[in-house]
Amino acid sequence: MFKLTVSAAALAATAVLSTAALAQDWRTEMPVLRIGLLGGENDADRLRDNACLKEDLEELLGVQVDLFPAPDYAGVMQGLLADQLDYAQLGASSYAGIYLQDPEAVEPIFVAAEADGSTGYFAVMYARADSGITSLEEMQGRSLAFADPNSTSGYLVPLAELTRGGIDIESYFSETGFGGGHEQAVVAVLNGQYDAGVTWVSGVGDPAEGYTRGNLRSMIDNGLLNMADLRIIWQSSQIPNGPIVVRTDMPAEPRALITDYLANQLQNEPECYYSTSGGDGMGYVAVDHSFFEPVVEMRRMQTSSR
Template sequence: MKLIRHLMIATVTAASLISTAYAAPTLQFAVGMYQPTKDKNDATYTPLANYLSKKLGMPVKLRTVESWEGLAKSLANGETDVALMGPWGYVLANNEAKAQAVATIEYEGKPIYYGIMITHPGSGINSPADLKGKTFAFADKGSTSGYLIPFYYFQKQGINPDTYFSKVIYTEHPAIEAQVTKGAIDAGADYNRNRDTMIAEGLIKASDSKIIWKSDPLPNDAVAVSEKLYKDKAFVAKLQSALEDLKTELKSQPELLPPRYTGFVKSDNSYYKPIRDAGLATGRLQPK
C-alpha cells in the first residue's frame, strides 16, 4: 500500500509539473495613452484584453505605456508582445526593433484619420500662417498627428518651430485640447479622433476650439507584434482572426472598444509607408 501511495503521489506531482511546464504563457499587451488618465486608459482597454485572452486561449496582461516612444522601446526590449500604438510609434518600433503591423483599427468604419491643428476661437488665429510668435503645443515626439505630421508640414513651409513660435511645449493629446480651450496656449497639434471623443464625453466643448489645419488621410493606429512573435505565423493568423471577429462581437459587447471604434482590419508594414516617408524626410527616422 505504501508503494502504491508513493506511486500515486509521484504521478500527481509529475502531472502537476507537466501542467506547469506547459501552461499558456502570459501575453504582454500594451496600449498607448489614449485617455486623459492611466486609470481610465486601463479601464477602457481591459475589455479588449479580456476578449483577446478568451479568443487566444491564454492569459493577457494589459499595460498602459504613457509615451509612443516608450511603447516602441518596450517592443524592442521584450516587455511587450503585442501593442496597440500610434502610426509613428509603430514606424519607430518597426525601424528600431523590427516589430510588425498585423492589423489596423477602424474608426467609424474607416482605417484612416486626420492630424489637425486647433486654436481657441478668440485667438485671432485662422490658419498656420497666423502662428508666428504664438505659443504652440506638440504631443510627445513619438506621436504621428501630434508631432511628426505637423512638424513635416512646418518643414515644407520653411518654418523652424524652435524660432517661429514664442514657446513650444510637449504634452499629451488630451492636455493639448484642454489647454487650448482654456486659452492657456494659443494653438496645438492633435488628431480628429481625440477631439471628437473629448467633445462626446463632455471633457471639452466644440465651441471652445476650432480647427485651422487638417492633414491628408493617415493610417489609423496599428496592432503590432514583436519581431520574435511575428515569426510564429500560426499565432499571428489567430490574432488577426480574433481582431477581425471583434466587429461582430461589438454588436453585443460595445464596451470592447471605445465609442466610434468599429473593429480591426488586417494590414501589414506597407500600409504605414506614408508615415515612414515623413519620418525619413524630416530626418526623424534613420534608415537601418
C-alpha cells in the same frame, strides 16, 4: 461577454499545431499576454476603455492578459523592442520608430477603417474658440503644443507639412513644446498654457461632435471636452491609420486567434470596438509593412536631420 467566432484559418492553425502542443503547450511559452497602451490619455480612461479587450482575450486564449498604460509613446515602443510587451495599438510614427531600430521586432496586422471605409486620418491644429485665432497665419508669434515626439499626427506630420509650407517652426511660433500626450495638450490649450495644439481626428463626421473617431471624440465621450470650446484652424493631408502590432515571435496559435477575434470584433463586440479603436468605424483592415513605408521614410528623414 463576446461571441466566440473562430474562422477556418484560425481553426486550421490550431489543428496544425495540436500535435506539437501535446509536447509543449504555447501557454508555457507565453503564460501572459502583455498589451501596451500608448500614453496620451489618463490611465483610468485607458484601462476602462480596454477592459473589454482584456476580458475577451483572456477567455479566448486561456491565459492572463495584462494591460500596461505607458506614460508616453516611447514607453510602449521600448516595451515592444525589449520583449516586455506582446501587443499594442500604435501610431504610424511609433511603428516606424520601432521598425527603424529593429525591423524584426513587431509585425503590423490591422488598421482601423474609418466610418467611410477609408484607412487614413488627419492631424488638426486647434485653438480655444474664444482666442480670436481662426487660421494658421494668425498663429505667427504664438505658442504651439505638440502632443508627443513619437506621435504621427501630434508631431511628425505637422512638423513635416508646416516645414514644407515654408514655416520655420523655431521662428514662426513664440514657443513650442510637448503637452505630454494628445489629451494633455488639449487640456493645456484650454487652460491657456499654449495658444494652440495638434491632435488626431478621423476627418469623417461632424466636427462639432469631435468627428466619428479620434482624440477629440474620445475626450467628449469621457466628459472632458465640449467642442464648443475649441476651433479647428488647420488640417493636414491624410495620414495612414496606425497599426495593431504583435511581436513577430508570438506563437502561431495565439496570433491566429487574436487575428480572428479582431477581424470579427466590430460584428461580435461593437461596443468594445468603439472603445478600443477610438470611436465609430467599419472594423479592422489587414495590412503589412508596405502600408507604412511613406511614414517610415518620413521618420527616417526627420531622424537624420537632427
